[in-house]
Amino acid sequence: MPEVTIETYQQPNAKGYFGSYGGKFVPETLIPALVELEAAYKEAELDASFQHEYLRLLHEYVGRPTELSYANRLTEHYGKAKIYLKREDLCHTGAHKINNAIGQILLAQRMGKKRIIAETGAGQHGVATATACAKFGIECVVYMGAEDMVRQKLNVDRMRLMGAEVRSVESGSKTLKDATNEAIRDWVTNVEDTFYIIGSVVGPHPYPMMVRNFHRIIGDETKKQLFELEQRLPDYVVACVGGGSNAMGIFYPFINDPVTIIGVEAGGLGVDTNQTAATLTKGKPGVLHGSMSYLLHDEEGQIELAHSISAGLDYPGIGPEHAHLFDTKRVSYHAVTDAQALEGVRLLSRLEGIIPALETAHAFAWLEELMPTTKKDEIVVVNCSGRGDKDMTTISAYI
Amino acid sequence: MMNRIQQTFAKTEDHKCMSLFITAGFPTIEDTVELVLGFEKNGADIIELGIPFSDPLADGPTIQYSSNLAISNGITMNKIFDMVKQIRSQSEIPLVLMGYINPMLRYGLTSFFEKAQEVGVDGLIVPDLPLDEGHMIHDLATTHGINIINLIAPNTTNERMQLADQQSSGFVYCVSVTGVTGARDGSEVQKSVDQFIERSKEHITNNPIMVGFGIKSYEDACNISKNVEGYIVGSALIENIKEHFPKPEWKSEIFDFVHRLKFGYSRGGTRRLTKGSISLKTDI
Numbered sequence: 001m002p003e004v005t006i007e008t009y010q011q012p013n014a015k016g017y018f019g020s021y022g023g024k025f026v027p028e029t030l031i032p033a034l035v036e037l038e039a040a041y042k043e044a045e046l047d048a049s050f051q052h053e054y055l056r057l058l059h060e061y062v063g064r065p066t067e068l069s070y071a072n073r074l075t076e077h078y079g080k081a082k083i084y085l086k087r088e089d090l091c092h093t094g095a096h097k098i099n100n101a102i103g104q105i106l107l108a109q110r111m112g113k114k115r116i117i118a119e120t121g122a123g124q125h126g127v128a129t130a131t132a133c134a135k136f137g138i139e140c141v142v143y144m145g146a147e148d149m150v151r152q153k154l155n156v157d158r159m160r161l162m163g164a165e166v167r168s169v170e171s172g173s174k175t176l177k178d179a180t181n182e183a184i185r186d187w188v189t190n191v192e193d194t195f196y197i198i199g200s201v202v203g204p205h206p207y208p209m210m211v212r213n214f215h216r217i218i219g220d221e222t223k224k225q226l227f228e229l230e231q232r233l234p235d236y237v238v239a240c241v242g243g244g245s246n247a248m249g250i251f252y253p254f255i256n257d258p259v260t261i262i263g264v265e266a267g268g269l270g271v272d273t274n275q276t277a278a279t280l281t282k283g284k285p286g287v288l289h290g291s292m293s294y295l296l297h298d299e300e301g302q303i304e305l306a307h308s309i310s311a312g313l314d315y316p317g318i319g320p321e322h323a324h325l326f327d328t329k330r331v332s333y334h335a336v337t338d339a340q341a342l343e344g345v346r347l348l349s350r351l352e353g354i355i356p357a358l359e360t361a362h363a364f365a366w367l368e369e370l371m372p373t374t375k376k377d378e379i380v381v382v383n384c385s386g387r388g389d390k391d392m393t394t395i396s397a398y399i
Numbered sequence: 400m401m402n403r404i405q406q407t408f409a410k411t412e413d414h415k416c417m418s419l420f421i422t423a424g425f426p427t428i429e430d431t432v433e434l435v436l437g438f439e440k441n442g443a444d445i446i447e448l449g450i451p452f453s454d455p456l457a458d459g460p461t462i463q464y465s466s467n468l469a470i471s472n473g474i475t476m477n478k479i480f481d482m483v484k485q486i487r488s489q490s491e492i493p494l495v496l497m498g499y500i501n502p503m504l505r506y507g508l509t510s511f512f513e514k515a516q517e518v519g520v521d522g523l524i525v526p527d528l529p530l531d532e533g534h535m536i537h538d539l540a541t542t543h544g545i546n547i548i549n550l551i552a553p554n555t556t557n558e559r560m561q562l563a564d565q566q567s568s569g570f571v572y573c574v575s576v577t578g579v580t581g582a583r584d585g586s587e588v589q590k591s592v593d594q595f596i597e598r599s600k601e602h603i604t605n606n607p608i609m610v611g612f613g614i615k616s617y618e619d620a621c622n623i624s625k626n627v628e629g630y631i632v633g634s635a636l637i638e639n640i641k642e643h644f645p646k647p648e649w650k651s652e653i654f655d656f657v658h659r660l661k662f663g664y665s666r667g668g669t670r671r672l673t674k675g676s677i678s679l680k681t682d683i
Binding site: 015023024025026027028029030031032171172177178181184185188189191192284285286287288289290295297299300301302303 | 452453454455456457459463467470475476499500501502503504505506526527528529530531532549550551552554555556559563574577578579
């Protein structure tokens with residue numbers, strides 16, 4: 001098995017830039033907190049006991065390694081390349097988000113922080129954070145857009161059951177973007193004792209790098225498992241992208257390998273409408289929530305409202321590393337619509353007995369385009385980032 | 400040559416400099432110029448004109464509200480430059496634009512600075528552009544004669560205070576509390592601010608210091624700014640406008656509030672405090 005090298009690809013730089021994207025665009029009040037966080041993270045990264053504890057929890061509590069399942073019926077359906085699913089839906093709490101929540105809470109504990117805050121869209125990151133806080137006995141406040149609280153009621157109830165305080169955000173579009181604003185305002189105010197667990201590869205440096213690194217285990221395991229099963233690398237790796245954490249997690253270990261990497265954005269009602277969340281396809285570079293990246297914004301630089309059937313992808317920004325991988329064309333990004341995503345849910349449910357999250361279904365929907373172009377001796381890996389139970393209310397309306 | 404901000408500090412040596420923040424286009428686009436000119440007549444020494452942004456993450460509910468309203472009123476960057484031009488045709492008050500980086504980036508940084516210079520902007524505050532990212536605008540600002548005003552907070556280290564001083568011109572903005580903008584209980588601010596101001600004065604030696612965040616009355620202003628060159632009021636002013644707009648004579652109420660903020664008594668009234676903590680020379 002080839003070494004997972006970062007010799008050719010070394011991002012971000014010391015200032016937290018991935019090419020021209022990233023950085024630290026935050027009020028001065030947060031700079032000491034980011035400096036402290038960066039130092040603590042660097043130290044933890046090199047500390048064997050920290051890594052050991054992180055891996056132990058991922059094993060004993062999260063249930064890692066997650067399986068790499070051969071999707072025989074889905075493969076037969078297309079009659080082309082073999083399809084494997086990286087089963088992040090089997091993680092405790094039902095999605096990949098917990099990998100990062102565990103990593104960051106260990107860091108918070110190491111730094112002596114007494115209070116955790118988080119933002120959440122679909123509620124998966126909120127649930128992962130609430131879960132980690134319950135496990136560690138730390139106070140937890142989750143900011144969630146009022147509209148998302150209706151769409152994802154089950155997750156609100158789960159967070160509350162585990163003792164987290166869920167604060168409804170009524171400002172702006174009442175979705176993930178506004179929940180993030182509110183979480184940052186809380187952090188600015190309570191910066192001394194509060195640790196902000198950001199749920200995706202977004203935000204100011206070092207978050208995009210740190211969150212990616214806490215999720216790279218997805219790609220590392222995939223590589224190892226596929227070598228055991230097929231003694232080779234995949235030809236394609238596919239993942240859905242909102243902020244982009246599950247995607248960076250599975251992409252990163254393959255960046256220096258001869259593998260075609262594909263990110264699938266949420267096209268909403270279509271990339272030609274204004275009801276979309278396809279940030280790379282439709283957006284332009286700008287600054288939101290602490291970093292420079294692609295954004296959906298108007299001529300005046302005001303952030304536009306995103307739309308996606310999936311609350312987890314309903315965000316007008318994207319992680320800065322994705323912006324860099326898009327510009328350099330290392331990863332190709334495409335968009336699929338709400339309707340195509342729903343079709344993806346139906347297909348995977350009927351053929352594999354796996355109900356994927358609406359977010360995840362975007363990756364499966366792209367197979368319609370990708371599979372006819374593949375060959376029988378090729379291998380496609382799809383990151384099955386989360387399960388769809390939380391989305392049953394939305395999905396039920398369409399079946 | 401001294402620019403308008405430096406001239407103002409030279410002139411106000413015997414009293415505190417009062418800077419007022421107003422969101423451009425709030426409560427309506429048509430009112431902004433008249434409000435600014437009225438603020439000047441009633442004691443404002445510097446005006447900070449806020450460029451509204453949809454996602455103002457350093458601001459509390461009051462400025463979020465005024466920004467959203469201004470955006471729905473149809474404010475644009477060019478309309479803000481027009482306002483500056485109109486004000487400049489009638490007044491020499493220093494005008495500082497305050498806004499988040501994204502609208503400036505979208506306008507194009509070069510065009511933004513060219514236009515700012517052309518219409519008569521004196522300074523710029525960008526709350527989401529910390530010293531680490533300041534290089535992005537530093538050269539453009541210098542070329543176009545625009546002062547960059549950096550912010551420091553109670554948790555800013557001594558080294559960074561010195562850096563803020565080096566990279567600022569015009570003044571350094573001391574954020575009195577860790578938190579977002581918004582009027583606060585005066586005593587809450589006062590508790591921690593003295594020590595912070597003392598430390599700031601030790602490390603900021605090239606620029607005047609203005610203190611802001613949480614000031615809502617003449618008394619707050621006197622207490623909080625007693626050892627620095629001046630103070631900034633934003634949210635309390637916007638709250639006041641929110642309360643009176645659009646009643647008849649609402650502007651008169653606002654100007655009266657501004658007058659009280661500066662002098663401690665209403666327009667045409669008598670001064671309550673004859674000798675005061677407001678005089679810089681008697682205090683330090």
